[in-house]
Amino acid sequence: MSSVAALRNLLENGSEITIVCHNNPDPDCLASALALGRLAADTGIDERHILYSGNISHQQNRAFVNLLEIELQPFDPAAVTGRESGELLAFVDHSVPGANNKVPEGTPVDIVIDHHPAEDIEAAFVDHREEVGATATILTEYVHESGLDIDTTLATALLFAIRRETLSFLRGVTADEYRAAATLHEHVDKDLLQRLASPSVSSATVDAIADAIEHRVVRGPVLLSHVGRTNERDAIPQAADYLATLEGVETAIVFGLVDDTVQISGRSTDARVHIGDVLHDAFADVGSAGGHREMAGGEIPLGLFADYTDDDDRLTEMIEQIITGRLVAELNLAEDDDDEDDD
Known part of the structure; x- marks a missing residue:
């Protein structure tokens, strides 16, 4: 079974998903959370929550959330502990409870998708690729292989995240980032992409x-x-x-x-x-x-x-x-x- 098939199979058996961002989330984390939420919706999950802790203080990050109208909720420990069957917990752009997040150590995690170095990752589904330049690259692959409609908001979010994480394809970039960009390019709002790239600085x-x-x-x-x-x-x-x-x-x-x-x-x-x-x-x-x-x-x-x-x-x-x-x-x-x- 391919990775995308395994992920969709897990999602299809879920009734609700809570996607936890790492502390002070950046566009790579936020866009990946948005994409995973869209995949969950496509498999029939109506209850979807994206949680974050810390601050969204970088001017580009604030613009990213506001212009793309990403619905975020402050982290709530009750949302990740004592879950019932079918209530899924997912990490994107981080991987271990208690490491760069406020999830209590030892909390069972269902889905982990990440590209940062880490050890001892435990989850029902894990896609951990240190070799790629951005977690958004992995999620772009899933969205594409799922045949999911890539709307303007999602495409712009993912492409901006990949560009930002790789310093406009100059740092840590791989062939996977170029393939992802090619997939997203025709769906992107180029004016919005430019606005995200040039926010005001405090x-x-x-x-x-x-x-x-x-x-x-x-x-x-x-x-x-x-x-x-x-x-x-x-x-x-x-x-x-x-x-x-x-x-x-x-x-x-x-x-x-x-x-x-x-x-x-x-x-x-x-x-x-x-x-x-x-x-x-x-x-x-x-x-x-x-x-x-x-x-x-x-x-x-x-x-x-x-x-x-x-x-x-x-x-x-x-x-x-x-x-x-x-x-x-x-x-x-x-x-x-x-x-x-x-x-």
């Missing part, structure tokens, strides 16, 4: 990126920086994307304080560096971190540091020393490398 995001530029330290091909405290969580990966384009920089890692956590984002084009492994090995003992060879992220609870001082500058300085020390060790950077800080 002043807080610009300020955070400016702080990252000011605080950058370069050691050979590696750039480390921080944005201090920010309410714009998604400004951190945007800063990492921008700083990774600087001449001579092959690896850029940026962190920032968001609420009671340290958020970290890394980018790398260095063939010697798997940035997902770097962040995982450096911070897995104090938080959650990991990702792909070229793109990764992490989250570390402030813990006792949050009670140590209410001075954000002092707190940032302390966290910077710890994070920099771990990254210097993990990347095997010489302590006496010349630092470049162009304030």
Whole structure:
């Protein structure tokens, strides 16, 4: 039985589906959830829910939800525990309960579709392909093979997600992404796609990126920086994307304080560096971190540091020393490398 046939068989035996997005969902996760919901509807499931936790703060993500009118609900633990027969639980773009989601560890999951590195995935149906560039690529394949009508909203959502996840087909892209794009192209609303690609940017995001530029330290091909405290969580990966384009920089890692956590984002084009492994090995003992060879992220609870001082500058300085020390060790950077800080 093919993967799409196995998935449809499971859906046809379900009466309700709850699709849980990962924390602070991005377009790849949201578009994949939308597509899985359409597949569920096509098999006769009328009760469909897409849940999310955290924030949708990136301007593109907000535009994505608003312009495509995706119906989301805040995460509710009661929706995923104590389910009755036929009530399905699905993960898209993540795979393990308690890892980048608020689902209690050990919760049975029925469907997992993901492309991020992960271990010990357990579900009735699993399609875990680390080699592809986006989870939306997998869902496009399912939609196409199911013969499902690809309407403008769904096509635009999936294509934008694939473009965003692969940096417009420049990062982690495979032949599967090009095939998916070809499938979606004729159904896309090109004007809407352009609007999604060019949303307005908040002043807080610009300020955070400016702080990252000011605080950058370069050691050979590696750039480390921080944005201090920010309410714009998604400004951190945007800063990492921008700083990774600087001449001579092959690896850029940026962190920032968001609420009671340290958020970290890394980018790398260095063939010697798997940035997902770097962040995982450096911070897995104090938080959650990991990702792909070229793109990764992490989250570390402030813990006792949050009670140590209410001075954000002092707190940032302390966290910077710890994070920099771990990254210097993990990347095997010489302590006496010349630092470049162009304030």
